[in-house]
Amino acid sequence: MIEFCTFRRMVLFIIGLIVTSLVVLAIESFLTPSNGKYPEHPGGQGENTSSAPCWQNEDYVVKQHCAPCSEFEKQAKFIRL
Numbered sequence: 001m002i003e004f005c006t007f008r009r010m011v012l013f014i015i016g017l018i019v020t021s022l023v024v025l026a027i028e029s030f031l032t033p034s035n036g037k038y039p040e041h042p043g044g045q046g047e048n049t050s051s052a053p054c055w056q057n058e059d060y061v062v063k064q065h066c067a068p069c070s071e072f073e074k075q076a077k078f079i080r081l
Contacts, residue, residue: 002010 005013
């Protein structure tokens with residue numbers, strides 16, 4: 001089937017597909033509701049109002065202290081958490 005299409009028809013078809021995709025994306029972004037129905041994640045970028053890094057503002061607990069890697073972990077380059 002593709003052997004019977006001329007080069008011009010294939011180029012026009014590809015251009016048509018690209019234009020159709022762009023139109024669909026534009027319509028989708030226009031019709032997507034932005035009325036607060038989908039709020040931001042609570043831990044998102046919007047909440048951090050200070051300029052200090054999070055580890056200075058939040059409490060944290062060390063679950064396990066560092067230990068030397070075993071030979072297997074060194075060869076596998078795996079760090080156990």
